[in-house]
Amino acid sequence: MRAGRALPGGGAEDRGWVDSALCAQTDPEGFFPERGGSTRTARRVCLACEVRVECLEYALENDERFGVWGGLGERERRRLRRASGEAGGLP
Numbered sequence: 516m517r518a519g520r521a522l523p524g525g526g527a528e529d530r531g532w533v534d535s536a537l538c539a540q541t542d543p544e545g546f547f548p549e550r551g552g553s554t555r556t557a558r559r560v561c562l563a564c565e566v567r568v569e570c571l572e573y574a575l576e577n578d579e580r581f582g583v584w585g586g587l588g589e590r591e592r593r594r595l596r597r598a599s600g601e602a603g604g605l606p
């Protein structure tokens with residue numbers, strides 16, 4: 516059996532979402548492709564993931580720079596962070 520994606524460890528109450536992470540059951544390479552590689556498959560997995568919002572919040576709060584989190588890639592999260600900074604922060 517192939518190991519799934521490595522996600523933040525448990526322990527903290529706000530990381531309960533990790534137990535429901537769909538990507539933990541899939542090929543982790545799709546979430547961290549080589550430069551120029553496709554993230555299409557990973558994003559599709561995210562669309563079906565019930566903890567997408569929590570995952571994206573975690574990535575934004577912890578400044579995760581690499582990979583797909585909550586269905587968004589690195590550039591998209593950077594844009595979102597910038598936009599939320601201009602708007603006075605994330606809600």
Ligand code: SF4
Binds near residue numbers: 586
């Ligand atoms: S939203 Fe995507 S990256 Fe986040 S836990 Fe779900 S499947 Fe994984």
